[in-house]
Amino acid sequence: MEMKIAPSVLAADYANLESELQKCSGAEYIHLDVMDGHFVPNISIGAPVIKALRRVSGKVFDAHLMISEPQRYIKDFADAGADIICFHEESDGCTADTIRMIKDCGCRAALALKPATPAEAALRYIDELNMVLVMTVEPGFGGQSFMADMMQKVRAVREAAPDIDIEVDGGINPETIKLAAAAGANVFVAGSAVFKSADPKKTINELRKNAEDAAQI
Numbered sequence: 001m002e003m004k005i006a007p008s009v010l011a012a013d014y015a016n017l018e019s020e021l022q023k024c025s026g027a028e029y030i031h032l033d034v035m036d037g038h039f040v041p042n043i044s045i046g047a048p049v050i051k052a053l054r055r056v057s058g059k060v061f062d063a064h065l066m067i068s069e070p071q072r073y074i075k076d077f078a079d080a081g082a083d084i085i086c087f088h089e090e091s092d093g094c095t096a097d098t099i100r101m102i103k104d105c106g107c108r109a110a111l112a113l114k115p116a117t118p119a120e121a122a123l124r125y126i127d128e129l130n131m132v133l134v135m136t137v138e139p140g141f142g143g144q145s146f147m148a149d150m151m152q153k154v155r156a157v158r159e160a161a162p163d164i165d166i167e168v169d170g171g172i173n174p175e176t177i178k179l180a181a182a183a184g185a186n187v188f189v190a191g192s193a194v195f196k197s198a199d200p201k202k203t204i205n206e207l208r209k210n211a212e213d214a215a216q217i
Contacts, residue, residue, distance in 0.1 A: 006028065027204050032053075035140060071093045086112050115135055132165075133169055144170055
């Protein structure tokens with residue numbers, strides 16, 4: 001399975017986002033954290049920023065909606081240029097309907113699980129999903145430490161769905177990515193590890209190689 005690196009714009013220099021995205025030329029995805037100050041205790045970017053970034057990047061945009069009412073905004077994010085729209089199982093609204101709305105907008109649908117939410121919450125929708133995101137920190141803030149006990153959840157999803165993309169988000173660096181890849185993840189959100197690196201291109205390549213090596217174990 002292809003290993004994909006998704007640098008998180010949450011850790012980028014917001015005053016220079018176009019040049020920050022240029023640092024990610026070797027990555028497969030760009031991860032866009034959307035926070036509403038309600039579902040999580042922080043506020044970040046919205047659809048207008050994603051629309052602006054779309055004009056300067058051809059990368060796959062992976063929009064992670066940490067918001068209470070995702071159904072209200074799916075069309076906005078699709079129109080802004082999101083390729084993948086990921087929402088939280090713990091958010092408001094019918095999960096099946098939200099997945100359907102994302103697909104009707106022509107986007108890939110992903111479902112995110114907070115650390116306390118079991119794998120079974122995603123498995124009941126697995127046939128309709130393109131990706132499952134297992135949070136390896138509590139959502140809402142960057143720079144947190146990787147929660148290794150979430151690897152059991154990754155393994156459960158991978159066992160149930162051998163071909164689905166499994167994303168991990170939180171505390172991913174060249175060491176923790178090995179644990180995640182060995183457990184079955186293949187999409188890795190990396191914020192600080194990439195954007196705080198002295199050589200982001202080298203770091204992205206190192207992350208991918210470490211994931212590929214660990215996945216063979």
